[in-house]
Amino acid sequence: MPLRPPSSSDTPSILPRSILAFDQQVGRRINGSTPRARADRALLGLSTSANNGLLWYAVAAGLALTGRTGRRAAVRGLLSLAGSSAVANLVAKPIFGGHRPVAADVPVARQLKVFPQSASFPSGHTASAAAFASGVAIESPALAVAVVPIAAAVGYSRLHVGAHWLSDVVGGALIGVGVAAAGRILVRSGRARS
Template identity: 50%
Template sequence: MRHVLSTWDRKAFLAVAERHWPGADRALPRLSRCADHGLLWFGLAAGAAAAGGRPARRAALRGVASLAVASATVNTLGKRSVRRVRPVMDAVPLVRRLARQPVTTSFPSGHSASAIAFVTGVALENRRWGLALAPIAASVCFSRIYTGVHYPGDVLAGAALGAGAAFAVRGLAPTRAQ
């Protein structure tokens, strides 16, 4: 089963690497860099907290807390326990590649975990805002494959860990609706 999943993962990666989407070559690497170290999500949280009143602050805080749990889990347990090598970049055009390549292992994707954790945390507090941010999170996840730094399986595992982190935070600190 592991061989089948690994084969699918590599084929899906190559399909993305070999496909050209006009406009994505510039936008997705920039988006991926903006999400480095959670900066994109912290910026969105600060903006929402400053402009949106108490409900926005609660949603932003829940999103940031979820991101923190996801990031800690991925970087302490995930990357150290599964030492998957990053994809070979031969099939990825130079224009898409990140200027600074990640040095950590590939599995799971920390960017995907952070993106999905933040958006899920926000959505658990405020469904509309979560839905509004979901396309940005999905784009960050896809950007990690498009720029050649992750296999699709890395991204899916990171996303699952991120969603789990948001629900764990909700278990520890119930939402207003609960």
């Protein structure tokens, strides 16, 4: 099923028409693809598990069990997540707004049980995922090798379930990486102090 193209009132006004058109193309391609039960369930589950940062709290707990470096990575990841969540949800969404893709245009197997009602731009899930993964990478590139693919999959899952446009996901990722980078400037990593 193709997505309904957004009208000018449905998208952030700061984005050029070329980006909006590309968003529509990507949305049509993803939601027009043949549903694959296993992938749809996995991505729907991944997207849902990242609600309210729950996935990242679980990953942080696992990292903390790996020792001192893992604990530092978990703390920096969670602090980065908290900062990016505040920036994305309390600052950027009220400023940029935008309507999400139409839930009815998403194949039923991919639909969220509760479709988000907040503004679309930026993706808070992606901002949190990128911030957590970037925070972990600052403390331990080795641990980030396991975390970054999960974060990328969360970002894609938001497209797959029809909760966001591509520009929302890219905007969220930029916020997440930016907040983690700002945190690195403010608080040097344990690797730099060692």
